[in-house]
Amino acid sequence: MDMKLFTLDEANVLLPVLKQELYKLQALIDEIDDRYLELQTIKAKHKLSAETRETAPDPYFEQESQLDFMRMEAELQISNFTRKGVLIKSISPGLLDFPAILEGEEVLLCWKQGEDQVSHYHGWNEGFMGRKPFP
Known part of the structure; x- marks a missing residue:
């Protein structure tokens, strides 16, 4: 598969x-984190006895399943960026990279x-710390 290349205007x-899309992804990730912590708190408070565990259905199944589906949704949203040719370097704070050619x-x-717009670039091996203003 060929890598999409962007001009500054296209980006x-x-x-x-x-x-x-990033704001939606960030909100979803925040909700996943909150629900996960809530579930861990509930589990810690409601330890089941060995006898109850053998006879009762899993009381956390629904919450764990919801978390699994939310994680799949997050993965789908991340893959939407990839399909557009955009690289997500960080979700929070948002950091996006657009492959391009500059002076060959x-x-x-x-x-x-x-930032209001894409206005910087860096080499593939330089990372964010190597950012320079676009000429």
């Missing part, structure tokens, strides 16, 4: 949609949540 045109060199145009 910025796509950015508003990606921002909305493969680079990543990068956007950090809070």
